[in-house]
Amino acid sequence: MFNLLVAPFVLAGEPAQYPADLDAAHSWAYPGDVARTLVALSRDDRAWGRPWHVPAVSDLSVRAITARLAELAGLADHQLIAMSALALHNAALVDPITSGVPEMQYLSQRPFLMDGSRVTETFGVTPTPLDAVLTETVESFHRAVV
Incomplete structure (x- = not known):
């Protein structure tokens, strides 16, 4: 969802809307x-x-992740807006990707934290560093628009 609704807009210098509590840990x-x-x-x-x-890359809020994305992209300013329930409903009516999002809002409207430490301890899978993930996102966006 972040790569569909936030990253392309922020990296293009446009306002982004996200259907969540923008400050909830996730x-x-x-x-x-x-x-x-x-x-x-x-x-x-x-x-x-x-x-x-x-294993989670990060437990930051969408607002904090967006700010870090903008910082890594060298953007001085970005705008992130909480998508209203009505806007989400309307998007879900016409977009097949968004159609399942309203029923999953319980994951986005309050903190949602998962503990992946057992996977790391048992199988040795460690999360990719957040900055590496966001840098890849920025680079992918730049490759797509060039």
């Missing part, structure tokens, strides 16, 4: 870490019968 997962976790779990019998959580 566990963020990097897709590469998700993949590495799934591979590690699929190759080890210790994974059977237990829940596992991907």
Whole structure:
């Protein structure tokens, strides 16, 4: 969601809207870490019968993550706005990607923190550093617009 609704707009110097409490702490997962976790779990019998959580890149709020993205991109200013329930409802009516977001709002309207330390301790999967993830996001955006 962040890479669809926030990053491209902030990096283009436009206001971004996000359907969440912008200041609520949230566990963020990097897709590469998700993949590495799934591979590690699929190759080890210790994974059977237990829940596992991907180690979080960060537990910062979307506002703090956005500010760090802008800083790494060298942007002096950015604007992040909480998307209203009505705007989210309307977007969900016309966009298949957004259509499932309203029912998942309980994950975005209050702190949502996951503990992935067991994956790190058991399988050695460590989270990618936040700045590396955000730098990759900035570089991907610049490659896409060039």
